[in-house]
Amino acid sequence: MxxxxxxxxxxxxxxxxxxxxxxxxxxxxxxxxxxxxxxxxxxxxxxxxxxxxxxxxxxxxxxxxxxxxxxxxxxxxxxxxxxxxxxxxxxxxxxxxxxxxxxxxxxxxxxxxxxxxxxxxxxxxxxxxxxxxxxxxxxxxxxxxxxxxxxxxxxxxxxxxxxxxxxxxxxxxxxxxxxxxxEAIAAESATAERLRLSRSIHDGVLQVLAQVQRRGNAIGGEAVELASLAAEQEVALRSLMAARPVTEQRGQADLCGALLPLATTRTDVVVPAAPVLLPVGVVDELVAAVKEALSNVGKHAGPGARCWVVVEDLGADVVVSVRDDGAGTTQERLEAAHAAGHLGVSQSIQGRIADLGGSVTVRTAPGEGTEWEMTVSRA
Known part of the structure; x- marks a missing residue:
């Protein structure tokens, strides 16, 4: 002490x-x-x-x-x-x-x-x-x-x-x-530690995973599944290495740093270079809504669908878009799912954003994928 x-x-x-x-x-x-x-x-x-x-x-x-x-x-x-x-x-x-x-x-x-x-x-x-x-x-x-x-x-x-x-x-x-x-000293220390770990991971784990992926695809058969798992872990580790430390500053956190770890082999996360600072509670709710949207992609978009999460900082507003190129659906089916008691869309996504005073726009059509656009105001 x-x-x-x-x-x-x-x-x-x-x-x-x-x-x-x-x-x-x-x-x-x-x-x-x-x-x-x-x-x-x-x-x-x-x-x-x-x-x-x-x-x-x-x-x-x-x-x-x-x-x-x-x-x-x-x-x-x-x-x-x-x-x-x-x-x-x-x-x-x-x-x-x-x-x-x-x-x-x-x-x-x-x-x-x-x-x-x-x-x-x-x-x-x-x-x-x-x-x-x-x-x-x-x-x-x-x-x-x-x-x-x-x-x-x-x-x-x-x-x-x-x-x-x-x-x-x-x-x-x-x-x-x-x-x-x-705060600056803590951030600098965290960044230095992340760089040190990134070098160690790059020189060891990532190279091994890349080798497993190549050899598994070359061998074929059941090894392809092992190669797929290695590819997913490689993307997850690279995303973790590139992610920003989610540090709280006077009650605010960086939305980009919270969303970057969601990247996978099928999901790309695109964020601005500068931090997008929002109240911690708002960041938590937005991340939860994005996770629910990604969960819907995994359930309904199809096995080969890709997904993109994009963050736009418009100054007064922050827009988070979740778009996939999957099977898509119709507004009628969304309303029917809500009537049948499937509340993932209405509660986990639209309800969360509405509680933040924001709005949600859904664009979808059969065969054209689905796009969620979640807008929250800094005010």
Whole structure:
């Protein structure tokens, strides 16, 4: 598990932001200490200021250790705790300065250090987290300064809001880029593995199957059936080698990659060069409908019939055609089959596409084969 975490952290694009936050925490704590030292004679209770700085220092160490570990970055618990402790440290200024002095112009001793949880929440939760952190710190500052001093703290509030927005937006953008990077790495690894396996299969299994096919046809008799089986397995393996990895990206999958494995010695699958991305559920239903259409070809088109599956990406619509050159039929026979309780056409094909909001067109005639045209909208 530790190795996995280190591997995941090395590819985490947000890691530099977390490291910058740690540096920011340490530096701003140093600024707070310097501010107390420069205003030492004006502080009402110096021992209270020292206690406050000590609490801030301890929490800076704890938060820095947490933000440098995987457990501190994987959820918002530490960032929320940071926000609570920071607000508490802001109110701890009352240990050093009376509330009347603070509202009269005395400094809140946390100074810029209080912006730490705003940045932490922006990194972990994006824009919304940053705004929540900025609003919380601003309200705490307003309660200490008083409503009469709203104009004086307006610039601080603006800086907090801008920090939350900018860092939150940057973190969200980097998080999305991180997801795409991981998907790209996974796809590249899968492609490399497929290429390695393809070379091994081509150098061994495919050559053996081709030799069995040639020798079986040459020998004749019962060996022809063995040659036919070898030819089917050769086509299946070649289709598997040429097929694209069916990877899901944000709820979408490539229809072409799902249909290519359906190719056989009697079925050709023709797809665009570019992926045709559709919701995963739509891809599953389309593949199921195509399989049912191919099943009908095997049952009714005749033993020598060939079949073609063609995918067309029309932008707003995607069209999948299943055509064969078999015996064909008539619309009357299709309606009669439905009336007799044979629901393969009406339920497995037309029903599936209708549930997706699409349409199905059937073109058939005796001796002219059958063509199914299934259209679904990306909308």
């Amino acid at each position: 530790d190795l996995d975490r280190r591997g995941g952290d090395s590819a985490d694009l947000l890691l530099p932001l977390w490291r910058a936050l740690i540096v920011f925490r340490v530096i701003t704590w140093g600024f707070a200490c310097f501010g107390v030292w420069t205003r030492w004679t004006g502080i009402h209770n110096p021992s209270g200021a020292v206690l406050q700085l000590a609490i801030m220092g301890v929490w800076t160490v704890v938060a820095s250790i947490g933000y440098s570990r995987h457990w501190g970055r994987r959820n918002t618990r530490l960032a929320v705790a940071d926000l609570v402790v920071t607000v508490g440290c802001m109110y701890a200024t009352l240990l050093a300065q009376p509330l009347l002095d603070i509202r009269a112009g005395a400094s809140v001793l946390t100074s810029v250090w209080a912006a730490g949880p705003v940045i932490a929440l922006a990194i972990s939760r994006g824009r919304d987290g940053g705004l929540i952190g900025a609003a919380t710190i601003s309200l705490a500052l307003l309660s200490l300064r008083g409503v009469d001093n709203t104009a004086k703290i307006l610039s601080n509030v603006q800086l907090l809001l801008v920090a939350g927005l900018v860092v939150g937006y940057a973190a969200t953008t980097m998080r999305r880029a991180n997801v795409r990077l991981r």
